[in-house]
Amino acid sequence: MCGFVGFWGFGTQVSSIAHKISKRMAQKLTHRGPNDEGVWFDKTIELTFVHRRLSVIDLSPAGHQPMLSSTGRYVIAFNGEIYNHLKLREKLEKYTNKTIKWKGHSDTETLLEAIESWGVKKALQQSNGMFAFALWDRKKRVLCLARDRMGEKPLYYGWQGQGDNAVFLFGSELKALKIHPSFNDNVNTGALSFFLRHSYIPAPYSIYTDIAKLKAGHLLILDEKHFRQRTLPESLVYWSLVDVVLAGVADPWQGDDEAAIMHLDVLLRTILEEQMIADVPLGAFLSGGVDSSTVVALMQTQSTRPIKTFSIGFHEAGYNEAVHAKAVAKHLGTDHADLYVSSQEAQAVIPKLATIYDEPFSDPSQIPTFLLSKLAKEKVTVSLSGDAGDELFCGYNRYLIAKRWNNMHLVPVALRRRLANLISSFSPHQWDRLAMWLPGSALHANFGDKLHKVASVLESQTIDELYQGLNTHWLEPEKNILNGYETPNPFSNSMPNLTGLDGVQQMMVQDALTYLPDDILTKLDRAAMAVSLESRVPYLDHRNVEFAWRLPQSLKLRRGQSKWILRQVLNKYVPKELVERPKMGFNVPINTWLRGSLRDWSESLLSESRLKQEGFFNSDPIRRKWAEHLEGKRNWHAHLWDVLMFQAWLENERAA
Numbered sequence: 001m002c003g004f005v006g007f008w009g010f011g012t013q014v015s016s017i018a019h020k021i022s023k024r025m026a027q028k029l030t031h032r033g034p035n036d037e038g039v040w041f042d043k044t045i046e047l048t049f050v051h052r053r054l055s056v057i058d059l060s061p062a063g064h065q066p067m068l069s070s071t072g073r074y075v076i077a078f079n080g081e082i083y084n085h086l087k088l089r090e091k092l093e094k095y096t097n098k099t100i101k102w103k104g105h106s107d108t109e110t111l112l113e114a115i116e117s118w119g120v121k122k123a124l125q126q127s128n129g130m131f132a133f134a135l136w137d138r139k140k141r142v143l144c145l146a147r148d149r150m151g152e153k154p155l156y157y158g159w160q161g162q163g164d165n166a167v168f169l170f171g172s173e174l175k176a177l178k179i180h181p182s183f184n185d186n187v188n189t190g191a192l193s194f195f196l197r198h199s200y201i202p203a204p205y206s207i208y209t210d211i212a213k214l215k216a217g218h219l220l221i222l223d224e225k226h227f228r229q230r231t232l233p234e235s236l237v238y239w240s241l242v243d244v245v246l247a248g249v250a251d252p253w254q255g256d257d258e259a260a261i262m263h264l265d266v267l268l269r270t271i272l273e274e275q276m277i278a279d280v281p282l283g284a285f286l287s288g289g290v291d292s293s294t295v296v297a298l299m300q301t302q303s304t305r306p307i308k309t310f311s312i313g314f315h316e317a318g319y320n321e322a323v324h325a326k327a328v329a330k331h332l333g334t335d336h337a338d339l340y341v342s343s344q345e346a347q348a349v350i351p352k353l354a355t356i357y358d359e360p361f362s363d364p365s366q367i368p369t370f371l372l373s374k375l376a377k378e379k380v381t382v383s384l385s386g387d388a389g390d391e392l393f394c395g396y397n398r399y400l401i402a403k404r405w406n407n408m409h410l411v412p413v414a415l416r417r418r419l420a421n422l423i424s425s426f427s428p429h430q431w432d433r434l435a436m437w438l439p440g441s442a443l444h445a446n447f448g449d450k451l452h453k454v455a456s457v458l459e460s461q462t463i464d465e466l467y468q469g470l471n472t473h474w475l476e477p478e479k480n481i482l483n484g485y486e487t488p489n490p491f492s493n494s495m496p497n498l499t500g501l502d503g504v505q506q507m508m509v510q511d512a513l514t515y516l517p518d519d520i521l522t523k524l525d526r527a528a529m530a531v532s533l534e535s536r537v538p539y540l541d542h543r544n545v546e547f548a549w550r551l552p553q554s555l556k557l558r559r560g561q562s563k564w565i566l567r568q569v570l571n572k573y574v575p576k577e578l579v580e581r582p583k584m585g586f587n588v589p590i591n592t593w594l595r596g597s598l599r600d601w602s603e604s605l606l607s608e609s610r611l612k613q614e615g616f617f618n619s620d621p622i623r624r625k626w627a628e629h630l631e632g633k634r635n636w637h638a639h640l641w642d643v644l645m646f647q648a649w650l651e652n653e654r655a656a
Contacts, residue, residue: 003032004077005171062104080131151216151517196477248549283308288324291386354652
């Protein structure tokens with residue numbers, strides 16, 4: 001795992017100054033690659049590659065980057081892992097019908113040789129891994145940027161500067177791009193609208209004007225004509241999740257339940273066998289839930305030594321999964337470490353968030369994810385996680401809502417409106433008090449707020465409206481932003497045709513295209529890399545994604561139980577009673593913190609005078625929600641955390 005940054009065009013800088021700029025850029029990525037640094041530049045074409053290396057596979061100098069291919073045609077700066085690279089070496093030797101003289105055993109060298117033999121697109125289609133890279137073809141004189149199939153690794157790019165100062169910037173993190181003197185830090189208020197709506201900024205947008213994120217499964221190829229004209233080509237798809245989904249639904253799994261369970265078991269063990277290869281200590285995050293417990297259980301079956309596992313605990317009721325993780329770890333016999341974190345220790349992370357995430361990001365689980373990564377880094381360099389189980393095997397509560405909505409939407413809108421008004425006539429606090437007398441499923445944290453959320457979507461007339469409503473914080477966010485607007489929305493305007501999929505499946509696809517890469521994987525990558533920890537997500541192996549989408553929905557959601565087939569695999573290794581419990585999520589009590597220890601900090605960022613002076617937000621709705629939250633009338637913590645994370649990011653920007 002590593003980080004890279006680069007620029008095409010020196011602008012008005014001479015090459016010697018450009019080299020100094022590149023060294024400063026590299027320093028901003030030290031956390032992504034603490035073990036080695038490399039710079040390659042060609043002043044004749046004004047192109048610079050900068051690389052920072054976290055050594056995981058081939059710790060020798062043979063893995064140094066930027067790396068040249070054996071013929072010298074290609075130069076690459078690579079971030080990620082190609083898990084099947086040893087098998088690719090065997091394929092390449094058969095393809096070329098010769099024994100290749102490898103310099104080392106790094107996957108970067110393997111990828112370069114694959115590109116030499118097959119070209120970029122086929123090499124990527126043959127590769128199984130997580131990655132982002134920049135590649136210069138010295139023969140065709142084109143620059144290629146690429147990102148892995150599901151978007152595990154980040155890649156930003158865009159033209160910055162004007163006239164002679166114009167340069168094309170690209171790299172793993174915005175903080176490195178910002179070092180270049182041509183960088184323009186104008187805030188994209190359209191992206192800010194997305195952020196208020198969803199708590200993250202979806203690809204292809206970023207918080208900055210004219211800086212984009214490359215979409216998952218895409219290639220961007222710039223030639224010298226683009227360079228001269230300062231233009232951008234359309235990105236190219238080399239692997240499409242939508243195509244996989246439609247193909248899977250059209251050709252569903254034909255075996256019985258037991259055959260499907262066995263196939264998934266074998267497939268996941270095969271994937272984990274590949275992803276457990278490393279030349280450094282390796283472990284896994286363990287929450288005690290279905291997804292991570294399955295990963296750890298299958299890892300332990302393939303290891304002769306106890307797998308190192310890690311969990312974070314909180315003392316607040318309703319937020320602590322560490323006790324469940326410890327029970328699973330004890331049953332499996334892992335080498336388990338857990339850390340109970342106080343509110344003060346968790347809140348001490350907050351000042352670091354703007355630097356870690358580089359652009360506004362307000363999923364509160366960013367805090368425990370960083371703490372968990374920090375704990376794991378004390379003992380390992382690579383850690384596997386159970387992320388993406390929900391998106392692939394139907395795990396989120398909103399899917400259950402969508403399932404019920406299939407019947408509810410047949411009820412006349414007028415009647416649904418009356419029900420919504422009835423729910424809203426009682427405050428969330430009143431519903432919370434009532435929940436104490438309701439059966440077990442109602443005893444969830446913030447029951448009243450969740451019920452109000454359901455009321456807000458009862459009038460939805462399409463599955464897209466329902467999805468938008470369930471995944472929206474600030475309604476019509478552009479009205480809360482001064483000079484605000486919303487750019488074409490990747491959640492609806494540009495969504496692919498999903499005809500043939502039921503409502504739940506459509507939600508799962510939208511989550512996998514947006515929420516998964518831009519929230520879940522962003523959170524994991526930035527938190528882990530902030531402490532120089534490589535994170536791997538085995539469920540995102542494309543073979544598992546393709547198999548999951550061939551499975552009938554009845555194998556994922558059965559009799560109201562989510563992730564049914566994954567639970568059956570886990571039941572072979574862990575007793576049901578250790579993992580069967582209501583879904584908790586990986587969160588922290590932001591709502592109470594804002595009324596207590598974070599109140600003064602929040603007030604300073606949300607003061608009316610500050611909001612007006614900075615000129616981004618309409619202060620009235622923010623101040624109104626802040627007052628209602630403090631008084632306990634509503635839990636507006638999600639909305640307020642969005643604004644607070646932008647304000648903290650802006651403060652960090654101006655202090656830099």
